[in-house]
Amino acid sequence: MNYVSSAVCMVCGHEMPPAADLTLCPRCGGLLDIRYDYRRARQRFCRGLLAARKDPTMWRYRELLPVAADFAPPPLRVGGTPLYDCPRLGAALGLKRLWIKDEGVNPTASMKDRASAMAAVKAVEGGYSQIACASTGNAASSLAGAAASMGLRSYIFVPQRAPMGKIAQLLIFGARVMRVQGDYQDAFRLSAQAIDHWGWYNRNAAVNPYMLEGKKTVAMEIAEQLQWQTPDWVAVSVGDGCTIAGVWKGFHDLYECGLIQRLPRLLSVQAAGCCPINAAFAKGGPLVPQEENTLADSIAVGHPRNPDKALQAIAASQGAAVNVTDEEILAAMRLLGRLAGVFAEPAGAAALAGLSKAVQAGILPPEATAVHIVTGNGLKDVSNGIKAAGEPMDVPPDLEDLKKRLQA
């Protein structure tokens, strides 16, 4: 049993039944939003139901997900990721309390697993055996993994600059990988044409409204792990904008069902070299595409396809937008590693850099509590890890020599 009532166009308000293979609005091309009947849902979906439920994965919130009661969850364990209380890291930033939500421990090591697991479930529900997406890397590797685990075929379009760690995952999972000579936008365009031509299931988050439904489970977990005490702020790194919109919807759903009493404010963090969503938020104007000048490949999206949900989420939460340089991202990778023992890829650490900047700018007061979502694992992008942390000491196999070096 789920409580989905319909899909509604964000632009023209056109309402339609929630078919498994929904993409953009058939009338105007706007992005769709999945709606729930919260009045009915709240009679069943309560803290007690969850407290008694053993399933630790993202599917523990299935009443507020677009899946049938008898759906078969994918075999890989997605979600149920740890939330770490990080007092030393919090103190370093000047915050009263800071938690790290480590999404890097998902099966393919990024938060994209939540969306891709949902895509695989919806593809099977719709009778598809082939599924495709364009991605800067993580959506692709997560989709390839989910597809492999369920016996689906995956077709993946990545931009030229996708790091090898991510491409290796794709190939190991048996995906058909097309490395497109161009940027993310070129990869996206070619994927859209191919999906159209061959009729594959479309996992692109810029058109598939169910991807956000998968991602929202991260917010539900954060709230439950904090015993339903909402943090003041949640810091999210932003590329296409689906993640931050999903985080907002997760908290919003819980609020509508009466599981939390207030909503957090969202800190939208982008790379200074590619920040079209934050620029549009700051100006209160339309989105202007930008170049993709950052080493944080997962958030290097110069032309986000559907920024509306992200912009609405930041505004509705009374949030803020902060841009960070590549140097600040590398520094945040070191800080996170040294003070919390968590290794993030650049996009995963960007939100921490943004949080630090926002505290310094007085956007967050020192008494604020905050959660930083580490969206992806550092092993995905080893060369930037080395860039952040430097090289090891090269030593001869000689203790006397070592004594001298370690004293120096």
Ligand SMILES: *Cc1c(COP(=O)(O)O)cnc(C)c1O
């Ligand atoms: C995709 C991704 C993001 C940003 O998510 P969007 O939905 O594109 O805004 C951030 N960090 C990592 C590691 C990602 O893979």
Ligand SMILES: [Zn+2]
């Ligand atoms: Zn429409």
